[in-house]
Amino acid sequence: MSQDQPEPYYGQQQPPPPPEMPPTQGYGYPQQAPAGYGPPPPQAPPLPYGAVPPQPAGGSPSSKRTGAIVGAVLVLAAIGGGVWYLTSDDGSGLADDGPHKLTAPVSLLDGDFKRSGNDGEPDPVEDSGSSNLFSGVLSPGAQVINPDYTSSSKDLIFVGAYGESKDPAKSLDTFFGNVKKEVADEDDVELIGAPENVSPANLDGALMKCQKAKGALSGDEELNYICAWADYSTVALVIANKESGTYSLEEAARIAADVRKETRAEGQ
Numbered sequence: 001m002s003q004d005q006p007e008p009y010y011g012q013q014q015p016p017p018p019p020e021m022p023p024t025q026g027y028g029y030p031q032q033a034p035a036g037y038g039p040p041p042p043q044a045p046p047l048p049y050g051a052v053p054p055q056p057a058g059g060s061p062s063s064k065r066t067g068a069i070v071g072a073v074l075v076l077a078a079i080g081g082g083v084w085y086l087t088s089d090d091g092s093g094l095a096d097d098g099p100h101k102l103t104a105p106v107s108l109l110d111g112d113f114k115r116s117g118n119d120g121e122p123d124p125v126e127d128s129g130s131s132n133l134f135s136g137v138l139s140p141g142a143q144v145i146n147p148d149y150t151s152s153s154k155d156l157i158f159v160g161a162y163g164e165s166k167d168p169a170k171s172l173d174t175f176f177g178n179v180k181k182e183v184a185d186e187d188d189v190e191l192i193g194a195p196e197n198v199s200p201a202n203l204d205g206a207l208m209k210c211q212k213a214k215g216a217l218s219g220d221e222e223l224n225y226i227c228a229w230a231d232y233s234t235v236a237l238v239i240a241n242k243e244s245g246t247y248s249l250e251e252a253a254r255i256a257a258d259v260r261k262e263t264r265a266e267g268q
Contacts, residue, residue: 162233227255
């Protein structure tokens with residue numbers, strides 16, 4: 001005790017201690033006002049489980065970094081897609097199995113059709129009688145074959161070209177567009193409907209469409225199917241008929257796929 005302050009006598013009440021202050025919070029933690037000094041500041045409501053607290057304007061450094069990474073991936077994907085388009089396929093799922101040509105075997109379809117007359121030697125597209133049919137279908141320098149095949153009870157037309165196609169789907173559409181133009185000048189041939197996508201079981205590595213036509217074989221009034229395939233090297237047309245009637249869409253597509261297997265060979 002100080003000499004200036006007298007000791008309290010027994011029973012005298014001590015003055016109340018000063019009010020306690022709340023403990024000091026850490027750096028960055030919102031400070032609370034002492035009790036009795038106005039209402040407490042408003043607090044943010046608790047977030048539900050799993051919720052992400054809002055980011056300040058402009059985004060956090062991590063979100064900006066994530067956005068930059070995603071953008072880089074998209075750019076690389078676009079570049080990679082362009083390279084893939086030029087070196088692989090056009091998105092149709094076809095694999096490029098290398099250069100191929102079309103040949104004219106002595107017989108086709110298990111010997112049902114025999115080659116006669118025209119031996120099927122290739123001609124440049126621009127010098128052939130089928131130049132309009134294959135115009136714009138393959139790259140410049142393509143060759144055309146148009147052999148004659150005969151049978152005692154069936155009819156078959158086979159004409160094809162080989163070279164290079166960067167987009168078989170586009171080549172096939174261009175080809176059928178050319179067919180439509182050619183038929184428009186014919187009085188005895190009529191196309192019915194539009195080309196239909198077909199996928200016979202014996203077709204491998206090519207796209208095929210067939211279109212119904214009337215009078216496509218020597219002015220015959222019966223209905224036939226014009227079927228054509230396209231891959232990265234060849235495009236060809238096949239029309240088949242039989243003595244007892246016409247083939248169904250499925251049969252015509254299978255025949256065209258068989259002709260492809262028997263006439264397509266490696267190399268150019």
